[in-house]
Structures are given as C-alpha cells and as structure tokens.
Amino acid sequence: MILKATGISKSFGGLIALKNVDFHINSGEILGLIGPNGAGKTTIFNVLTGIYHPEQGNIDFNGEDISKYRPFEICHKGIARTFQVTRAFLDMSCLENVLVGIIGNNPNLSPAEKKSEAIKYLEFVGLKNSVDTQAKNLTLVGKKRLELARALSTHPKLLLLDEVLSGLNTTEMREACDLINIILDKFGITIFWVEHVMSAIMEVSGRIIVLDHGEKIAEGLPKDIANNAEVIEAYLGESDA
C-alpha cells in the first residue's frame, strides 16, 4: 500500500465537498476515480496534493501523515499531478516548463544534466520537436502532454491524473491510454486517475472507486462497478451519463 486516506472531510463555507471518505492505493496499480459532476473528485486531488487541508482525517503516504503538508512538500515526498484545466507556464518554453519540476526536486544536478533530463521527458511524451516552443503556442493535447512531462520530471512515486482524456479525439485517447500503461510499466509509478470517459477508465484501471456528493459509494473491479446499482443510479441523475 502506497497511500491510505482515512476519514477525509472537507467543506467550503456550508457546502460539504467530502464527507468521511476512506480509500487506499496499492503500490503499482492504476486506481480509477469516477463520479458525477460535483461529486468531489478534484477536491480529493486538491486535498492529496496539499492545496486544501482536510478538516478531518489523515492521509498516510509511505508511512507518513501528509495531510498538513504544503503542495511543494508533498511533491518532494513523491506525489505529482496534472490539472483538469491545464496550467502550463504559458510564457515559458516547453523545456523551461519541465525544468521547473527538476529544479524543484533535483536542484543539485548540473545545468547540462537538468537539460538532458528535461529533454528525456519531453521526448517520452512526444514533444521532442517542441522543446523551444512557447507553451502558449501548443495545442490542447500538447499542453496535456507537457503537463505530464512536467509531472514525471519530479520523480513521483504516485501520479495523479485529472481528466487527461477530456477534449481528445479517439486516436489521441488511445495514445494517452498507452502512455499511462507505459508510465506504470517503465517507471513503476503508481497512478490515481480521475476520468469522465467511462470506456477508457474501465479498460485501463485495475480497480475503481466511485464518489457521489462527497461520499464514497462503491469500490471494486471495473466489471463490478459497471453493474453496481447505486453507481448506475448516481449517474442517472446526470444528463451525459
């Protein structure tokens, strides 16, 4: 087990975003997180990465409670993420974007080592030809790839992916899914994944948890989740299910 969250609660003003959520992530798995809009999926990511601190509960990551840490400290512990709405450093080149992750985690490398390391990750995500391109000139897919390279450059043990497939066409989705599998196999990075595209997450994830109105309503293998009555009911309330 790489991460174990117990009794996580978080509210904004009077609005309860997460209510007593328990879950764990096994080392070396791809865990999927699904749920209708506003179920609290991104809030879980924000709590795991220290952007919000949970009001109750604790988060055990490799034997250490990280629930009070700040984002950069959590990154140093080995959790990296991508954002639902991409947050590339738009006025900087792709190379510089990835360098930020290396500077933040491996400041003692020589400049040449940093650069070759950054290029290695850009190549891995398929941005080899865009090393000096300004991030603002990338397409949406390009920005998503860049965020992935940036997250990998921090040497995470656990990678959180927030709706990486949204806005992609079928071919691009296929490529992204392959990339996710390679990240697990080649780098041995555990993946926790929020996704709206049901077919993809069902296929790629080893295990899935389902969130609705801030509560965990189901957990299990993809095929069990697909037949779970409570999950189906939660999704029926949503138009695009």
Added chain:
Amino acid sequence: MLKSKYILGLFILAIFLSFPIYIGKYWLHVSIISLFYVMMASSWNLLAGYTGQVSFAHAAFAGIGAYVSGIIAIKLNIPPTIGLFIGAGIASLFGLGLGMLCIKMGGIYLSLTTLAFSEIIRLIITNEYELTRGTMGLEVPNLIGFYSKTIYFYIMIAVSIIFLLIIYKIIKSDLGTSFRAISNDELAANSLGINVIRVRIVAFVISSAMAGFAGALFGHYLLLITPDISSLSQMFLILAMTIIGGMGSFFGPIIGAFFLETLSEYIRIYGEYHVLIFGIVALIIARFAPSGLDGIYQEKISPKMAKS
C-alpha cells in the same frame, strides 16, 4: 549575429565611458541620475517583472539605504564606503520582515501593504527631525572625500554594470526560472516542488538590498537627502520607467530609465506638468503596448531587420 551584438554592446559602452570628455557637467549630472534610475528600475523589475510582485516600497528602501548610510556617517563617523553596505543590509532586513509579513497573502495584499509601508517610512523620515532634519534635508558627506562628477560617473557605471550582471545571472539561473514559473502560475509551480513563499521572499530581499545600496550611493552624490527620495512620486518614476521600457525584459528598465530621464530634461520647461506628460505616456504604453519599448522593438523592428 551574437558576435555583432557583442561588438555593438562594447561600442555603446565605449561611447558611454567617454562621456566625461565631451559632454558638459550638466549632462554628466543627468547621466548620473539616469544610472541611479537604471539600478532602481532594474532591481524593481526583477521583483515585479519576473516574479509578478508589484511592490510600492522600492523607493522607500532606497530612502532607508540613503538615510542609514548618511546618519551613521554623521553620527558614528563610519566611512560612506562601508555605510553603503550597511544601508543595503538594513534595507534588505526591512525587506525580509515586510516580505514575511505579507508575501504569504500574495498579490494585492503585498501591493497595499508595501504602499502603506512606503508612506510610513516617509512619515518617520519627516517627523524624526533630530535624526533626519525632516524636510530640511540631511547633509551627508561625499563618498570619496572630494567632489568629482567624473569619478562619480564612473563609480555609478561600475555599480550599474555589477547590478545588471547580478540580475542577468539571476534571471538566467534556476532561481530566475522559478521566478517566472511563479509569476506564470503560482499553484502549478508549488505543485512541482517549488517553495513559492521562500522564492518570493528571496526576490524581495535581493531587490530591497539593491534599492538600499543604490539609494545610499545616490545620497552621497547629492550630498543632501530629503524625504522625497522615498516618496510615492519617486516610486511612480521607477514604475513608469519600467513600464515604458518593458516590464519583465532585461533591457526594458535600462531603456526606460534613460528615455524618461532624458525626456524629463527636455520638458523641464513645462515645470510641474512634466509628471503629467510622463503619466500619460506611461498610461498609453501600459494600455496599448504592455511589453513596452523593448517589446515594440522585439516584435516590430527586430524581425524586419532579420529579414533584410
């Protein structure tokens, strides 16, 4: 291409270094003031342009440096050459304290708190008459013991070059990359392992130290320092120079400082209204060409020259 730029740079420097030979005392004075503003605008740009923290206390830090160095020279007989460093040190300590106080809250809080701080420094300087002679101004000793505009001009050039080299090194270093990442997207930088608050405070301390040093150096040239050095109109000039030259660009503040200071000499005949003219120019540039004169050059002129 790079080599020709290098040669052009050396050429400009050579012309500049020979100024005392053929320009009169008056324009030498204007050049010295311009160099003071190069230091102030460039160090403010390091903070505002590169890390996105718009501080209004930069002139106040210059005031702290100038008065500290001046007062210890008078009261404690400490030579101004050492006083410069003590002034810069005290300014950077104030920068550290102020930074720790308001940087965590970020953006607007920093701007408002530094603005209030700047007014307070001005008030203290004006009110502590025993120590500062208030609005009468404090007479301070000369830096080198005798008065020579030519020597002072060379000192100002040397210090400006050192400042610019330090700033250039910083913006090309990992620290500079972190600066830009934070001003692009603070949350993303934080999530990538950058200690945002620490990096911002480092930027704040470096730029306050530079302002303190520049202020002290300028004070020992003027020989009379008044609360004006830390006033908001001084702050406005620094900001206007950076905006007009180009915020977030290395050369922007240098261009802006010389442009505005020279312009100010030509429109001096219009008396107090020259600030109004500066303001309108700055407003038009900020509105229609936010990357300033340097930006206009990079976008419009440089590509055309590359083509031909």
Added chain:
Amino acid sequence: MNSLFFMYLTNGIVMGIIFALSALGVSLIVGIMNVINFAHGELYIFAGYISYILSVKLGISFYFAIPIAILTIFIIGILIEESLIKPTYGNDMYSLIITFILSIVLQNFALLVFGPFPNKPPNWISGATNMFGLFRYGNQRLVSCLAAIGIIIIVFLLIKKTWFGKTIRAVSQDRETASLMGIDTSKVNMLSFGLGCAIAGAAGVVLAPIFPVTPLAGVEISLIAFIILVIGGMGSLWGCIIGGLIIGIVQSFGAAYISSGYKDIFGFIILILVLFIRPSGLFGRKAL
C-alpha cells in the same frame, strides 16, 4: 473620564464612519472584480472639485450640485472601466499598475486645472452643537457624518435587497457559474466599477466642506481606504465599517495622547497586527 475623552471618542467615531464610506467603493470593486482601484482617492477629490465649481463658481444650490457631481463620477468610472480596466481582466497586477498610473495622471491634471491651493464648497450648515453638555462639536461634521451613514445604508440596501445587488453578489461568488446562468458579467463589471467610483464621489461631496480638496488630498484617502481594506478583509462590506471605526478611533486617541505627527502611523501598526494574527483580515476575504 473628562469631556476631552468624549470629544476624542466622538471625533473618532465620526472620522471612522467617514473613513468607512471612503473605503466602501474600493472594497466593492475588489469584491466583485478583484481589481484595486488606485485612482479611488482622485475620483473622490474630483467629486469635491465638481461640487465646488457648481456651488461656488456657478452658484447652483448644493441640492443639485451633489447629485450632478456623483453622476459625473459614475460616468467617468464607467469610461475608465471600459477603456483601461477591461483589457486587463484576469491580470490583477496589470490593472493595479494601470490604475496607479491613472491616479498620478489625475493628480497632476487636478494640479494643472485647479491649482495647488485648497478649495472648499460652502458649508451646508453653520454653528456647533453642544454635545451632552460636555463639549461643542461642529454642525457640518455632524451633518456630513449623518449623510455618510445615509449613503452607507443606501449601498447596503442596494447590495442586499435589490435585483442588481443579487446579480453582483452572484458574480463575486462565482464568476463562471454566474456567466453560465446568463448574467452578462462584463456589464456587471462596468456597472459595479461605476458604482464603486460613484461611492467615492459621494464621499467626496459629503466630505469636501470639512476637508477642503487639494490635488494631493486623494492620496491620503486612498491610503486609509487600502489599510481598512486589508484590516477588514477584502470585499467585506462589514469589514469596511468595523475597519473604518477602528482606524478613526485609534487615530483620534493616538493623535491626542501620543503624537499628532504620527497619527497616520497608528493605522499601519494595526495593519501589521492584523496581518500577523489574521492575515485575511478581520472578516476574511470573501465574496459580497
């Protein structure tokens, strides 16, 4: 407890209410648009100048001069928003820089047009009132204070009770959702910036008879407004009132018992204390 104590207290409360009114417009704009209007104090003095010109130079009764002055500032505010602020949306630092430059331009414009000397519209009322048999207090100050309270109440009602208020509260809470629900957010921005400026204008006309306007008088108004903003919490209207009263009372006693040269420093000391203890202000940073 002597009568002087009560005089300082009364003066502190009156000044506090006046400060609260001065800060209200900036706070409103920050709450809705996340834009700091540095030119706030200059709009305040412009309203003072307009009411001065209308009543002294043109001999118009102040019943007409006041609404004309406020309306003019409202329109100027909308023009500023449309021409200068709109292109900066989403970049808080740039709007701040632009309004700062604007404030310098307006100060120097006032200097050019009105000269450096203080100008003062006539008092609405003369004489002084005996307060509880303890001391005499100027009637104009009392009337200005009552007018300030009146304006604050009107602004509160406007925001809490009217349809327009509901709309701008929705935008200040969640701009994206509000725009999905069909609210024209750029129109809301325009009107709320205008409204914020109009409140500055209202403060200007109410206070000009007590504090004659000079080209630089706006700086102090802006500074106090900003201190109140940080103390009370950005965008919090109650924070403005409480922050204003704290600054007014502390300044009044500080000037009387400690040092009048340093009366402006007390606000800053409170600002530092608040940043230490409750960095987001007494009422927190919040939507309206």
